[in-house]
Amino acid sequence: MFERRVTVASKVGLHARPAALLAKAASAQSVKITIRKDETDPVEAGSILGLMTLGASHGDEVVLAAEGEGAEEALDEIADLVGTELDAE
Template sequence: MPTHKAVVTAAIGLHARPAAVFVRAVNETGLPVTITKEGSGGVDAGSLLQVMTADFPQGCEVELGISEAALNGHLSREKAEEALRSLGDLLESQGTV
């Protein structure tokens, strides 16, 4: 499973605007991305409601992932990893906007 770790930097965590920006970017990839923090199950990163209610506060390390089954031969592992890196960069840059 392609994964990428990132840290949430937005002062309010993944709530309101930062969550909306992140979820929009996830949906633009067209990939079924999950977001997970230690000690909890992953949620659908393309769902604003799931992301906002999962409580990803500032400083929280998250893991973004796409299951191999979801790739199903439609996208190379390298492209999936590139998409996850880009989403991780977005999470880490939101503290500076």
Template sequence: MGERKATVAAEVGLHARPAATFVQTAMTAPMEISVAKLGGGDPVNGKSILQIMALDVRQGETIVIKAEGEGSDEILEQLASIATTP
């Protein structure tokens, strides 16, 4: 299973526009994608805006994004890039 860690840079955290962009990108992938806060909490569906927003990820917190399958490295890089964009 592929995995990327990303520190969220946006002032609003992984909420509103960053969350929507993250989910829209995740939806383009054929595989399941999970997201969790580093150091605790259960992973959530990376394709669900409600679950992503419920994580309550704030600026400066690190998330772990996981995906497995063909093209997972590319989608993980894209999602990590979204999370680290201020």
């Protein structure tokens, strides 16, 4: 299992537009990606509802995880998104 730790950059956290963009990108990966905050159970990164219930706010550190062929590349792509201001127009 591969993991990446990344800080949420979007000012609104992983809610609304950032959650939708992240879920779409995660769903397009060839491997299942999960996301969690340190003391929470992981949720599927491809689920908008899961992302919103995670409660990840601006500045929170989250842990992305994936397993299988292509997992490292998929995590790199999703980590880049989480670390980007996604709620800017």
